Amino acid sequence: MVAFLSPLIEPGFFSNLPVQTALVVGGVVAVVSGIVGTFTVMRGQSFAGHSLADIGTAGGSAAFLLGISPLFGFVAMNLMAAGVMEWIGIRRPRGRDLATGIVLGAALGLAALFLYLDSTASSTTGATINVLFGSIFTLPSSMVPVIAIFSVVAAGIVLAMYRPLILSSISSDLATAQGVRVRLVGIGYLAALAVAVSLSAVTIGAILSTALLIGPAATALRLTNRPGRAAAFAAIIGVLATWLGVLLAYDSYYWFPSTGGWPVSFFVVTLIFVIYLASQIRFRARSGVQSRSTATEAA
Amino acid sequence: MQGRAVNGSDEILAVDGVSVTLSGREILRDVTFHINAGEFTGLIGSNGAGKTTLMRVILGLLTPSAGTVRVESGSRGRSLIGYVPQRITLDPDMPLRARDLVGLGIDGQRFGLPLPSSMRRKQVDEMLDAVDATRFADSRVGNLSGGEQQRILIAHALISHPRLLLLDEPLANLDIGSEQEVVDLLARIARQQRIAVLISTHDMNPLLPVMDRIVYIANGRIATGTTAEVVTSESLTKLYGVHVDVIHVHDRILVVAGRREEALQHGGNESIVELV
Ligand SMILES: Nc1ncnc2c1ncn2[C@@H]1O[C@H](COP(=O)(O)OP(=O)(O)OP(=O)(O)O)[C@@H](O)[C@H]1O
Ligand SMILES: [Mg+2]
Numbered sequence: 001m002v003a004f005l006s007p008l009i010e011p012g013f014f015s016n017l018p019v020q021t022a023l024v025v026g027g028v029v030a031v032v033s034g035i036v037g038t039f040t041v042m043r044g045q046s047f048a049g050h051s052l053a054d055i056g057t058a059g060g061s062a063a064f065l066l067g068i069s070p071l072f073g074f075v076a077m078n079l080m081a082a083g084v085m086e087w088i089g090i091r092r093p094r095g096r097d098l099a100t101g102i103v104l105g106a107a108l109g110l111a112a113l114f115l116y117l118d119s120t121a122s123s124t125t126g127a128t129i130n131v132l133f134g135s136i137f138t139l140p141s142s143m144v145p146v147i148a149i150f151s152v153v154a155a156g157i158v159l160a161m162y163r164p165l166i167l168s169s170i171s172s173d174l175a176t177a178q179g180v181r182v183r184l185v186g187i188g189y190l191a192a193l194a195v196a197v198s199l200s201a202v203t204i205g206a207i208l209s210t211a212l213l214i215g216p217a218a219t220a221l222r223l224t225n226r227p228g229r230a231a232a233f234a235a236i237i238g239v240l241a242t243w244l245g246v247l248l249a250y251d252s253y254y255w256f257p258s259t260g261g262w263p264v265s266f267f268v269v270t271l272i273f274v275i276y277l278a279s280q281i282r283f284r285a286r287s288g289v290q291s292r293s294t295a296t297e298a299a
Numbered sequence: 300m301q302g303r304a305v306n307g308s309d310e311i312l313a314v315d316g317v318s319v320t321l322s323g324r325e326i327l328r329d330v331t332f333h334i335n336a337g338e339f340t341g342l343i344g345s346n347g348a349g350k351t352t353l354m355r356v357i358l359g360l361l362t363p364s365a366g367t368v369r370v371e372s373g374s375r376g377r378s379l380i381g382y383v384p385q386r387i388t389l390d391p392d393m394p395l396r397a398r399d400l401v402g403l404g405i406d407g408q409r410f411g412l413p414l415p416s417s418m419r420r421k422q423v424d425e426m427l428d429a430v431d432a433t434r435f436a437d438s439r440v441g442n443l444s445g446g447e448q449q450r451i452l453i454a455h456a457l458i459s460h461p462r463l464l465l466l467d468e469p470l471a472n473l474d475i476g477s478e479q480e481v482v483d484l485l486a487r488i489a490r491q492q493r494i495a496v497l498i499s500t501h502d503m504n505p506l507l508p509v510m511d512r513i514v515y516i517a518n519g520r521i522a523t524g525t526t527a528e529v530v531t532s533e534s535l536t537k538l539y540g541v542h543v544d545v546i547h548v549h550d551r552i553l554v555v556a557g558r559r560e561e562a563l564q565h566g567g568n569e570s571i572v573e574l575v
Contacts, residue, residue: 041392042390042392042393042394044390159412160410160411161410162411162412162413163403163406163407163408163409163410163413164407164408164409164410166395166403166407167403167407167408169393170387170389170393170395170400171384171387173355173358173360173382173384174382174384174387174455175407175408176358176360177358177360177380177382178382178404178407178408178459179408180407180408220394221392221393221394224394225394225395225396225437225438225439226394226395226396226399227393227394227395227399228412229394230394
């Protein structure tokens with residue numbers, strides 16, 4: 001077994017502390033992104049999810065200036081942005097993109113300023129790279145409990161509101177008539193989304209976090225007709241892509257020793273994309289067979 | 300506004316003097332009618348007459364500018380009104396089986412993860428059977444046809460044993476055969492389970508055999524009573540404010556405004572010329 005895996009796993013993989021931290025944090029964050037992302041896709045709020053990641057860069061880069069962990073900056077900024085989006089009118093389907101777009105524009109201005117200040121203050125590009133592309137290998141292990149707590153909060157909110165969330169994604173009138181407080185559910189969900197996006201921003205980066213949030217969920221929605229299973233599949237796909245991505249990034253140190261390793265985010269995002277494409281082919285194949293059989297019936 | 304017991308043992312819904320103004324426009328004026336248990340009521344009106352608006356007021360989704368709506372209150376905050384919205388689009392991407400949606404009618408408002416229960420499953424199976432939807436129970440709701448989705452939404456609304464069932468244009472997507480089936484199903488359920496059914500439509504004909512009462516909306520006002528009382532030239536002429544003929548052809552009723560020019564002149568709209 002070990003002999004079989006040895007060409008794949010370079011020496012020292014499992015005994016390396018940053019790798020251990022990366023596997024734990026990456027796994028936990030992938031599970032949260034999968035669960036929350038399934039509802040993001042079901043509710044048609046992918047744009048809000050992506051925007052929160054971009055908005056969060058303002059917080060992440062500000063945190064760098066203050067010398068605290070970018071995670072706190074991301075969470076604070078995203079929760080604030082989610083609050084403003086809700087206030088402007090994300091409830092109304094037509095106000096949704098508008099509210100998101102307005103907040104996004106304002107936050108990106110701030111992000112540009114803070115990232116500029118970061119790069120002049122530290123005279124390296126480290127901060128910018130960390131905020132935009134993640135820092136899974138450089139996360140201090142002291143952050144693990146913090147990440148765990150945020151993860152439990154985000155996934156817990158969504159799982160607690162599981163049924164009202166599904167009902168209100170179907171129709172807010174239908175849900176309200178049945179006694180669901182749709183607005184409250186919407187706010188709770190947005191808060192969970194803000195935290196989930198922050199978590200994936202610090203692991204695979206603000207720019208790429210959408211891939212972890214939406215990709216596995218979009219794939220899972222095609223694999224099953226049941227919402228609970230879709231969330232579970234999304235979590236599993238996310239974890240597999242993240243772990244494999246960490247492994248490949250570690251291995252890549254040995255591919256080009258002179259340049260160092262390739263970014264882990266690249267591998268994670270590429271893997272998610274490949275899995276999505278594979279499901280697309282399967283999905284197409286299935287519908288193709290169906291339409292052919294109806295054609296034969298008609299003939 | 301809602302929740303207080305309605306006086307009289309059998310009264311489920313009491314709408315009294317309700318007026319609704321939206322964006323400065325008066326949509327409904329002084330609407331009053333009552334519905335009893337087990338009664339099948341048709342809410343008839345052409346496009347834009349205010350049928351959906353009236354249902355939203357009854358549900359408490361919209362606050363009237365005047366008047367009161369009272370719905371008989373039940374025990375322990377159970378959802379007492381079953382509702383099938385108009386033109387609901389079920390996303391084909393939504394990973395939800397028809398039976399899951401029906402099951403959400405039982406406990407969709409609850410927090411926490413649903414626990415599998417054989418009793419719940421049995422209840423869902425029975426409901427699916429009652430609306431003749433067992434065949435596609437395990438299909439994704441978003442992929443079902445309009446008529447199939449309509450049955451699932453009706454099952455969703457009925458499974459919590461409401462006392463009042465509001466259906467907004469439930470016949471809109473159905474062919475004549477399914478139309479009759481759904482009407483018969485609803486009429487049977489209304490009688491058997493003593494549910495008050497209020498069903499909106501722009502065409503009253505499919506409802507004629509089963510309707511106990513009619514609420515006819517036009518010009519923001521209503522006329523109510525039995526079909527024989529309301530659907531007469533005299534009463535509809537008064538409601539529309541222009542001369543209206545009621546024509547019986549075979550077992551169908553056609554409502555026709557006297558002259559188009561006259562109708563438009565009196566501030567009515569063209570739609571009253573169409574068959575209602
Ligand atoms: N939010 C709103 N603001 C202003 N006017 C509104 C609003 N909602 C509805 N209306 C108007 O109220 C009138 C009644 O609308 P409603 O949807 O109740 O009609 P309806 O009888 O259900 O019509 P349909 O048969 O087409 O469903 C329409 O003229 C509509 O334009
Ligand atoms: Mg309507």
